[in-house]
């Protein structure tokens with residue numbers, strides 16, 4: 001059995017950023033990814049907040065993965081009431097983005113095994129035994145493990161971690177032609193329950209998708225395309241599932257840290273998770289580095305600092321889930337009123353007298369005021385989603 005210091009399962013943004021962080025600090029991580037090519041198959045709308053570029057020192061406009069930058073989004077409610085928002089995002093090539101992170105990690109000294117599935121993990125007194133199948137068919141002994149296996153969390157469950165649940169499913173077409181000049185989010189409680197349809201323009205293409213708890217997603221997306229007047233040919237179909245209920249309770253235990261979707265760390269308003277996954281991977285990498293420096297021969301490591309560090313981030317706050325529950329259980333009547341109040345206004349630019357006028361508009365719609373705590377949660381949750389939504 002080969003002894004390795006730190007193992008990482010999963011070559012998505014969480015695992016790769018953990019590998020970069022560790023390798024950057026002189027610790028050689030061993031990362032296992034079941035697919036033969038990092039970043040494939042793509043399961044993503046490919047929208048990434050500009051904040052991620054700042055957080056992780058990513059080169060803006062990097063040709064290999066940056067497609068287009070956008071600075072406006074439209075939140076579109078029933079009856080076409082539209083709220084405008086300043087939201088800086090980059091449309092990326094998600095496969096190339098993950099490959100960029102992978103190259104950065106290997107350049108820094110990380111060892112990445114592709115086409116290598118981790119089939120079993122057993123806890124031992126001083127670490128974990130990892131069995132792999134595929135290109136690297138072997139057994140490894142690691143002192144610490146970062147589990148970033150994505151939303152299925154199969155291995156995490158065998159290790160008695162709670163699975164992120166419930167899941168919401170997303171389905172997307174990559175369409176020929178640019179069908180918008182901004183990010184569009186279409187909300188409708190009846191047509192897209194618990195979710196929305198998106199239109200994300202790229203160079204000569206548009207990603208159009210749906211995320212919803214409704215089972216007939218494809219049918220609903222097809223109807224949306226028709227109503228929105230998008231008629232280009234479909235270049236590709238993409239689908240996958242996303243944790244919808246926020247972070248799981250236990251994020252680490254006895255030499256194992258969960259990161260990214262495995263820990264349910266996805267924004268429950270827009271269901272984006274790339275930046276959050278990378279942040280949790282980075283914090284996991286930092287924590288492991290600190291622990292390895294502090295306590296060399298202990299049987300059990302104190303991983304509480306991982307949770308303490310993560311809890312400082314707004315994406316971990318309960319208000320996100322409270323906002324999700326309030327917003328996604330509203331009727332179209334409420335959504336239309338919300339759209340009316342802010343119709344055609346720039347939500348990030350409301351200040352001075354405009355605040356009073358907006359409050360006045362809400363007061364003129366007394367049914368909106370029946371749950372003031374809910375309204376507060378809506379406001380706070382969307383404020384966080386602007387930063388951490390994707």
Ligand SMILES: Cc1cc2nc3c(=O)[nH]c(=O)nc-3n(C[C@H](O)[C@H](O)[C@H](O)COP(=O)(O)OP(=O)(O)OC[C@H]3O[C@@H](n4cnc5c(N)ncnc54)[C@H](O)[C@@H]3O)c2cc1C
Nearest residue numbers: 010012013014034045046047118150240260261272273274
């Ligand atoms: C259709 C769709 C659209 C989305 N659009 C956006 C968006 O536009 N913006 C955004 O921010 N987020 C988006 N998300 C969410 C985002 O993709 C995820 O939050 C993000 O990928 C999470 O990263 P991760 O590293 O935690 O997991 P993943 O990216 O899922 O990576 C996990 C990796 O682990 C590997 N793996 C799993 N099990 C094993 C094993 N046993 N052995 C070895 N390897 C294993 C998998 O192959 C995978 O590569 C979208 C999700 C879906 C499904």
